[in-house]
Amino acid sequence: MDTIIQTFHLKKIFKEEEVIKPLDFSLHQGEICALIGKNGAGKSTFFKMLSGQLIPTAGDIHLFGKSGKETTKAQKRMGFMIETPEFFPDFTATQNLEYFRIQRGVVEKKRIYEVLQIVGLANEKKKRFKDYSMGMKQRLGIALCLLSSPDCLVLDEPINGLDAEGIMEIRQLLLKLNEEKQITILISSHILSELQLLATRFVFIKNGVIVDDLSKEALDEKSKKQILLKVNDTAKTAQLLEQAYADIQYKVLPNHIVTIQNHVDEGGEINRLLTSNGVLVMEFRFEALKLEEYFLGLVEENEK
Ligand SMILES: Nc1ncnc2c1ncn2[C@@H]1O[C@H](COP(=O)(O)OP(=O)(O)OP(=O)(O)O)[C@@H](O)[C@H]1O
Numbered sequence: 472m473d474t475i476i477q478t479f480h481l482k483k484i485f486k487e488e489e490v491i492k493p494l495d496f497s498l499h500q501g502e503i504c505a506l507i508g509k510n511g512a513g514k515s516t517f518f519k520m521l522s523g524q525l526i527p528t529a530g531d532i533h534l535f536g537k538s539g540k541e542t543t544k545a546q547k548r549m550g551f552m553i554e555t556p557e558f559f560p561d562f563t564a565t566q567n568l569e570y571f572r573i574q575r576g577v578v579e580k581k582r583i584y585e586v587l588q589i590v591g592l593a594n595e596k597k598k599r600f601k602d603y604s605m606g607m608k609q610r611l612g613i614a615l616c617l618l619s620s621p622d623c624l625v626l627d628e629p630i631n632g633l634d635a636e637g638i639m640e641i642r643q644l645l646l647k648l649n650e651e652k653q654i655t656i657l658i659s660s661h662i663l664s665e666l667q668l669l670a671t672r673f674v675f676i677k678n679g680v681i682v683d684d685l686s687k688e689a690l691d692e693k694s695k696k697q698i699l700l701k702v703n704d705t706a707k708t709a710q711l712l713e714q715a716y717a718d719i720q721y722k723v724l725p726n727h728i729v730t731i732q733n734h735v736d737e738g739g740e741i742n743r744l745l746t747s748n749g750v751l752v753m754e755f756r757f758e759a760l761k762l763e764e765y766f767l768g769l770v771e772e773n774e775k
Pocket of ligand 1: 485486490508509510511512513514515516517
């Protein structure tokens with residue numbers, strides 16, 4: 472797997488404050504990586520160092536394996552949306568993109584129509600920017616990132632301030648870019664439920680330090696919270712569980728549902744115990760923690 476971004480002991484100090492502690496991070500081809508942290512954790516500062524908007528106090532950044540003077544060239548293969556772009560309110564989407572195309576001196580004119588098509592604004596290109604909805608404005612921001620046909624997008628809060636429909640549109644767009652155009656994505660957001668639907672990897676940052684870094688699979692595995700069973704006989708289930716596990720924590724709910732909060736790793740044994748004793752298990756599944764709950768647990772753990 473190719474490494475797109477790699478940082479080595481990357482550090483940023485503002486005045487006396489060490490906002491990013493020596494930070495080692497890598498982003499690999501094809502990932503949709505969510506950077507998660509509370510306000511002030513250092514996400515934007517980190518992104519701005521990647522884009523060249525801020526100069527690191529110490530450490531190194533490699534983009535597509537390039538560093539030093541070659542980093543600037545490698546940055547052209549990336550699309551950054553770190554602050555909402557300053558579009559001209561009275562310009563249409565096409566006029567705005569044309570302005571940036573010329574300013575950046577990068578691409579052919581027809582790319583404007585391609586990117587508007589990709590972000591689903593091709594039919595709205597004559598509308599003036601000030602008449603766009605928030606979701607359309609954000610999509611135009613992504614279109615601007617796509618002008619130079621980047622291999623990687625770094626998006627700081629791209630769904631900030633959007634309604635449910637706008638959020639869904641951005642999600643579908645990002646998934647499409649990742650799946651169809653193989654664009655790698657690094658994204659931050661405070662809407663964790665949305666990141667859970669989008670990301671393949673979750674990196675948690677606190678006070679400039681990465682406190683956890685795990686794949687979607689690892690998160691799902693770690694966040695198994697309870698077992699949910701639907702059985703024909705809840706009384707017998709309860710009796711068998713109590714006999715087998717002295718410390719069992721469970722709840723009997725309506726509709727023949729029993730949930731078990733501990734011994735979650737022993738789901739297979741529990742299933743066998745019940746079925747071999749004549750209980751009909753009609754449903755058996757693990758219920759996962761929401762990303763919010765995992766994040767809060769992590770923050771609490773780190774504050775102890
Ligand atoms: N230019 C600056 N000068 C001084 N301090 C700064 C500057 N930019 C950011 N900071 C400080 O660095 C810390 C991290 O800020 P940053 O914006 O990177 O956090 P964040 O994780 O992106 O937060 P948010 O989720 O609120 O956007 C904060 O304490 C902030 O006040």
